[in-house]
Amino acid sequence: MSKVRIYTIAKELGIDNAEMLSILDDLGVSYKSVSSTIEEDTVELIKGIIAEGGSRAAQSGAGASTEAEAAQTSQTQTPQPQTQVQPEQVAQAPATAAPAADSGMTAEELAELAALEAEEAAEQAATAARAELPHRAPVVTIMGHVDHGKTSLLDYIRSSKVAAKEAGGITQHVGAFEAQTSRGKVVFIDTPGHEAFTTIRARGANVADIAIIVIAADDSLMPQTREAIAHAQAAGVPMLVAINKVDLPQADPERVKADLTTINLVPEDYGGDVITVPVSARTGEGVEDLLEYISLTAELEDLRADPKGKFGGVIIESRVDKQAGVLATVMVQEGTLKVGDFLVVGENYGKVKAMTDSAGKRIKDAGPSTPVQILGFSEAPSSGELVASASNEHEARELVAQRQEQRRDEEEARKKPRLSLDDILGPLSEAHTVNLILRADTQGSLEAIQGILAKKETDDVKLNVMLAGIGAPTEGDVLLASTADATILCFSVVPSGAVKKAAENKEIDLKSYRIIYEMIDEVDRLIKGNLEPVYEEQYLGRAEVRMVIRHPKTGNIAGSYVTDGLFKRGAKARVTRGKEVVFEGTVAGLKRFKDDVREVRQGLECGINLDWDEVQEGDVIEASEMVEVEQ
Numbered sequence: 001m002s003k004v005r006i007y008t009i010a011k012e013l014g015i016d017n018a019e020m021l022s023i024l025d026d027l028g029v030s031y032k033s034v035s036s037t038i039e040e041d042t043v044e045l046i047k048g049i050i051a052e053g054g055s056r057a058a059q060s061g062a063g064a065s066t067e068a069e070a071a072q073t074s075q076t077q078t079p080q081p082q083t084q085v086q087p088e089q090v091a092q093a094p095a096t097a098a099p100a101a102d103s104g105m106t107a108e109e110l111a112e113l114a115a116l117e118a119e120e121a122a123e124q125a126a127t128a129a130r131a132e133l134p135h136r137a138p139v140v141t142i143m144g145h146v147d148h149g150k151t152s153l154l155d156y157i158r159s160s161k162v163a164a165k166e167a168g169g170i171t172q173h174v175g176a177f178e179a180q181t182s183r184g185k186v187v188f189i190d191t192p193g194h195e196a197f198t199t200i201r202a203r204g205a206n207v208a209d210i211a212i213i214v215i216a217a218d219d220s221l222m223p224q225t226r227e228a229i230a231h232a233q234a235a236g237v238p239m240l241v242a243i244n245k246v247d248l249p250q251a252d253p254e255r256v257k258a259d260l261t262t263i264n265l266v267p268e269d270y271g272g273d274v275i276t277v278p279v280s281a282r283t284g285e286g287v288e289d290l291l292e293y294i295s296l297t298a299e300l301e302d303l304r305a306d307p308k309g310k311f312g313g314v315i316i317e318s319r320v321d322k323q324a325g326v327l328a329t330v331m332v333q334e335g336t337l338k339v340g341d342f343l344v345v346g347e348n349y350g351k352v353k354a355m356t357d358s359a360g361k362r363i364k365d366a367g368p369s370t371p372v373q374i375l376g377f378s379e380a381p382s383s384g385e386l387v388a389s390a391s392n393e394h395e396a397r398e399l400v401a402q403r404q405e406q407r408r409d410e411e412e413a414r415k416k417p418r419l420s421l422d423d424i425l426g427p428l429s430e431a432h433t434v435n436l437i438l439r440a441d442t443q444g445s446l447e448a449i450q451g452i453l454a455k456k457e458t459d460d461v462k463l464n465v466m467l468a469g470i471g472a473p474t475e476g477d478v479l480l481a482s483t484a485d486a487t488i489l490c491f492s493v494v495p496s497g498a499v500k501k502a503a504e505n506k507e508i509d510l511k512s513y514r515i516i517y518e519m520i521d522e523v524d525r526l527i528k529g530n531l532e533p534v535y536e537e538q539y540l541g542r543a544e545v546r547m548v549i550r551h552p553k554t555g556n557i558a559g560s561y562v563t564d565g566l567f568k569r570g571a572k573a574r575v576t577r578g579k580e581v582v583f584e585g586t587v588a589g590l591k592r593f594k595d596d597v598r599e600v601r602q603g604l605e606c607g608i609n610l611d612w613d614e615v616q617e618g619d620v621i622e623a624s625e626m627v628e629v630e631q
C-alpha cells in the first residue's frame with residue numbers, strides 16, 4: 001500500500017494544512033507533522049468526508065469541528081462571544097447571593113469564575129480578531145557551522161529567487177532580502193550565524209520566524225551546529241535542517257540524520273518530527289523543497305500582522321555612508337512605515353527622508369515582513385533595537401523624554417535594591433528551571449557531567465542544559481546566557497579575556513572548574529537557590545501579663561514578665577486566657593523601661609505592644625518565629 005505526504009494531499013484537495021490536520025485529528029490518525037505520510041485508505045476516507053461537506057464532525061462522533069468551521073461560525077456570530085461576561089457583571093457577582101446558594105458556590109467563587117470567564121472571552125475575542133488579520137511573509141534566518149554553506153545557500157536563493165530585473169538593482173548589502181517563491185514571499189536575513197540572531201534577541205526583539213540549520217553532508221554535526229541549534233531552541237523558533245553539499249561524492253546525509261538523533265533531534269525518517277531537507281547550494285538541488293518546507297512551516301505558524309495597525313519594527317543593521325549619511329535597515333513587523341514618518345529608536349528619533357526596498361528600489365510605504373533601508377537617522381542605531389513611530393516631531397520628542405526618564409528611574413532603582421514579591425517567591429508563572437551552558441574539554445567529560453546532572457533534577461527544580469559544547473566558551477554563549485538567564489559552567493577549559501569581560505559586562509555567571517565534583521557542587525547550590533524555601537514555626541518564649549499600661553498613641557501595652565525563653569520584636573504572638581486562645585498577631589513593639597529593644601530574655605520585665613487593645617492582666621503571651629528549614 002502506498003503512502004502520501006499530508007501536505008501533498010491537502011494541496012491536491014484544495015484545503016489548507018491546518019484543516020487537513022484537524023480532519024486527521026477527528027479521525028484519530030496520528031502524525032508528526034504535515035510532512036508525515038498517511039495511508040492511501042485514509043486519503044480515500046478524507047476525500048469522502050470532504051465530498052460530504054458538513055457531515056465531518058458527525059462522522060468523527062466526537063462533535064469536534066475543524067478550524068475552518070470554527071472560523072465560519074465566528075464570522076456569523078457577533079464579534080463578541082455570547083458567553084462574554086461584561087465587567088459590570090463581574091463587579092456585581094459577589095452581591096448575588098441567590099445564585100451562590102443555587103450553585104453551591106460562594107459569592108467569592110462566583111466572582112472568581114466570572115472574572116475567569118471574562119478573561120477567557122477576551123482572549124477568544126483577541127484570537128478571533130487576530131484570525132481576521134492578513135497573513136504575512138515568514139522571516140527566515142540561516143545558521144550553522146563555519147563553511148557548511150550558509151552564505152552559498154543565501155546566494156543561491158538570492159540569485160535564483162530575486163527577480164532578475166530587481167537583482168540588478170542590488171548594489172549593496174542591506175541585511176535582508178525578499179525571495180519570491182511559488183508559495184509567496186519569503187524574507188531572508190542576510191547576515192548568517194547565530195551570534196547575529198541572538199544579538200537581535202538580546203535586545204528584546206524576535207525577528208526570525210524560522211531558523212534553517214545548515215549542516216554539510218560531508219562533515220555532519222560540528223560545534224557551531226550545536227550552538228546554532230541551542231540558539232534557535234532558546235528562541236523557541238521552529239527549525240528546519242538543510243543537509244547541504246549533497247552533490248559531493250563523500251556526502252553522507254544519513255550520517256547527519258543519525259547524528260541529529262544523538263542530540264535529541266529526531267528526523268522524520270527516524271520517527272521524529274525534525275524536517276531535514278537534502279540540498280546543494282552549488283547545484284541548487286533540493287532548494288525548491290527547502291522553500292516549500294519554509295512556506296509549510298510558516299503556514300502552520302499562522303503568521304499574521306495588521307498593516308493598518310500601529311507601526312513596530314526592528315533594526316536589522318545600520319551603517320554610515322560617507323555621502324548619504326546613516327542608512328538603517330528596518331524590518332517592518334506591524335503596521336505600515338511611510339516616508340515622512342517620525343521614528344523613535346532608543347533615545348533617538350529621526351524622520352524617514354527616503355526609503356528603499358531590499359532590491360534598492362525607492363518606495364513610499366512598506367507593510368509587515370518588509371525589510372527596508374531608510375535614510376533619516378542622525379546616529380546609527382544598533383541591530384536588534386526596536387523601532388516605534390510617532391505622528392509628529394513633538395510626539396517623537398515626548399517619547400524620547402519619557403524613555404530618558406524611565407531609564408533614569410531604572411538606574412536609581414538599581415542603586416537601591418528593593419525586594420519584590422518576585423524576588424522572594426520567584427516569578428509565579430515560571431517553573432523553577434536552572435538554565436545551564438556547559439563547556440568541557442572532551443565529549444567524554446561532557447557526557448559524564450550530563451549523566452551526573454540528569455540525576456540531580458527534582459520535581460521542583462529542572463535543569464535545562466541549553467548547550468553542551470566542546471571547547472572554551474564563546475561570546476555567543478554569553479549572549480545566549482544573557483537572553484535565557486543561564487549560568488555558564490566550564491570544565492577543563494578556560495574562557496578568553498574577551499569572553500570573561502563580555503560575561504562581566506552582561507552580569508553572567510561564568511565559572512571554570514578542574515574537578516568535576518566542584519562543578520556539581522555549584523549545580524547543587526543553583527538547585528538549592530531555586531527551591532521554594534520551607535518555613536517552620538519555632539517556639540521562642542513565654543511571658544505573663546502582670547499589668548496593662550494604657551497608652552493613647554501606641555495602644556495598650558502589656559507589662560509582662562518573661563517566664564521562659566525570649567521575646568523578639570516582630571515575632572509571632574499568641575495570647576491565651578485560661579485555656580482559650582484570644583488573639584494571634586505580632587509583637588509590634590518591645591520596651592525595657594522607656595527604651596525600645598530588639599529582644600528580652602527570661603527573668604526580665606518588659607512592655608509588649610501587640611497592636612491589640614484587649615489584652616488583660618493574667619493573659620499568657622507565647623512568642624514564636626518562622627525559620628527556614630534545610631531541605
Ligand SMILES: Nc1nc2c(ncn2[C@@H]2O[C@H](COP(=O)(O)OP(=O)(O)OP(=O)(O)O)[C@@H](O)[C@H]2O)c(=O)[nH]1
Pocket residue numbers: 144145146147148149150151152153192244245246247248279280281282283
Ligand atoms: N560542493 C559544494 N560546495 C559547497 C556547497 N555549499 C557551499 N560550498 C562550498 O563550501 C565553502 C564554504 O561555503 P560558505 O557558503 O562560505 O559557508 P558559510 O557557512 O557561509 O561559511 P562562513 O561564512 O565562513 O561561516 C565554499 O567553498 C563553498 O563554495 C555545496 O552545496 N556543494
